Amino acid sequence: MSKKVILVAGLGLIGGSLAKGMALVNEHHVIGYDIDEQTLEFALENGIIHEITSNFVEAAQRAEMIFLASPISATISLLHELDRITFDHDVIVSDASSVKGAILDTANNLENEHLIFVGGHPMAGSHKKGVQAAKTHLFENAIYVLTPGPRCKEEHIEEIKSALVNTQSHFLTLNSDEHDEMTGIISHFPHLLASSLVQQASKWQRKHPYLRDLAAGGFRDITRIASSNPYLWQDIFHHNQEKLLLMLDNSIEEMNHLKQLIVENRKEEMISYLQEAKDYRDGLGTKKKGALPSFFDIYVDIRDQTGAIAKVVQLLAEHDISLRNFRILEIREGIMGALRISLGSWEDHSKACEILKSNDYDIMVEI
Numbered sequence: 001m002s003k004k005v006i007l008v009a010g011l012g013l014i015g016g017s018l019a020k021g022m023a024l025v026n027e028h029h030v031i032g033y034d035i036d037e038q039t040l041e042f043a044l045e046n047g048i049i050h051e052i053t054s055n056f057v058e059a060a061q062r063a064e065m066i067f068l069a070s071p072i073s074a075t076i077s078l079l080h081e082l083d084r085i086t087f088d089h090d091v092i093v094s095d096a097s098s099v100k101g102a103i104l105d106t107a108n109n110l111e112n113e114h115l116i117f118v119g120g121h122p123m124a125g126s127h128k129k130g131v132q133a134a135k136t137h138l139f140e141n142a143i144y145v146l147t148p149g150p151r152c153k154e155e156h157i158e159e160i161k162s163a164l165v166n167t168q169s170h171f172l173t174l175n176s177d178e179h180d181e182m183t184g185i186i187s188h189f190p191h192l193l194a195s196s197l198v199q200q201a202s203k204w205q206r207k208h209p210y211l212r213d214l215a216a217g218g219f220r221d222i223t224r225i226a227s228s229n230p231y232l233w234q235d236i237f238h239h240n241q242e243k244l245l246l247m248l249d250n251s252i253e254e255m256n257h258l259k260q261l262i263v264e265n266r267k268e269e270m271i272s273y274l275q276e277a278k279d280y281r282d283g284l285g286t287k288k289k290g291a292l293p294s295f296f297d298i299y300v301d302i303r304d305q306t307g308a309i310a311k312v313v314q315l316l317a318e319h320d321i322s323l324r325n326f327r328i329l330e331i332r333e334g335i336m337g338a339l340r341i342s343l344g345s346w347e348d349h350s351k352a353c354e355i356l357k358s359n360d361y362d363i364m365v366e367i
């Protein structure tokens with residue numbers, strides 16, 4: 001049986017991670033296209049793709065499936081280029097863009113009847129960029145949004161899901177407007193806010209030279225995403241302009257409300273405001289069933305314990321408990337505080353809690 005030819009255009013953090021997972025499937029032959037030659041060479045040398053191409057049109061004609069994972073504006077241009085190609089078979093085309101409105105507008109106006117578009121957006125990533133940061137497990141347990149275009153049938157969605165099986169993500173179908181509003185709320189506007197907080201601090205730095213030394217965990221947590229790729233985020237803001245303006249207006253109202261609570265010293269209302277926010281935040285990413293992923297997290301106190309991480313991982317492995325993920329949470333930069341381990345099921349979660357407690361580890365679980 002001949003292999004399924006898949007073309008991935010744009011082999012950065014996201015395209016590289018998708019290609020890497022797809023290249024692991026024996027029945028796939030993954031061709032990589034990128035405007036950056038070094039990216040292509042790195043991808044081939046590291047088994048992220050099986051073949052390099054500098055000829056997008058010729059590779060597209062050979063492909064059964066095409067993933068466009070370039071910056072959004074470049075992805076729109078590539079969609080127009082695909083529209084002009086003569087195909088002798090149908091091709092499923094997907095993308096990875098963080099904004100879907102402009103992409104679906106383009107897809108809806110494609111005239112080439114061989115193109116079947118299924119928009120995609122893996123809801124995970126990092127502040128890093130480039131193929132060197134690509135990882136197969138980048139999207140594990142994350143939501144992967146699909147936004148079907150015209151001519152897209154259930155069977156095409158299933159083909160995309162099957163090609164992306166190694167992402168181990170949870171697929172969710174949305175229309176582009178729902179997608180852009182939701183990502184505007186939980187990703188794009190927070191990013192704008194993070195950058196503005198850093199800008200604000202950097203202006204005050206002129207008055208207080210020691211300000212940066214005072215920046216504690218909270219400031220670092222809330223501004224981590226301000227370290228992301230500025231070109232990529234400008235592109236995201238540009239394409240999600242309408243929803244961002246809505247969120248900006250929302251936020252100005254929210255700030256004015258908070259200002260009133262502070263000016264009028266309305267203590268009880270402030271406590272309720274903070275409590276409601278805490279309750280919502282505490283409920284994110286824990287036991288929720290349904291479309292949202294469950295992480296089954298346990299926090300293990302590892303302060304002042306040499307080799308504690310290895311010991312915890314080994315202890316759980318000895319009891320056949322495999323970790324989905326783990327992360328060291330710092331109390332201060334460079335100083336470890338807790339190890340957050342994510343299990344795959346409630347059964348593993350309960351078993352791990354028991355084992356850790358009986359081995360005298362201080363643990364905390366979110367309720």
Ligand SMILES: NC(=O)C1=CN([C@@H]2O[C@H](COP(=O)(O)OP(=O)(O)OC[C@H]3O[C@@H](n4cnc5c(N)ncnc54)[C@H](O)[C@@H]3O)[C@@H](O)[C@H]2O)C=CC1
Nearest residue numbers: 010012013014034035036070072074097098125126129130
């Ligand atoms: N960075 C993140 O955390 C996430 C990004 N996305 C989306 O994924 C897409 C890619 O983002 P990243 O991988 O983070 O960016 P990246 O900067 O790591 O990679 C982009 C790649 O596209 C290549 N490229 C640029 N123009 C091209 C063109 N005309 N043709 C072919 N290749 C081209 C670049 O050389 C680079 O290798 C964007 O649309 C972004 O909105 C989606 C989810 C998460």
Ligand SMILES: O=C(O)C(=O)Cc1ccc(O)cc1
Nearest residue numbers: 098122123124125126187225
């Ligand atoms: O900024 C975030 O929320 C991230 O942590 C990573 C990310 C960046 C861009 C996306 O489109 C989706 C996820």
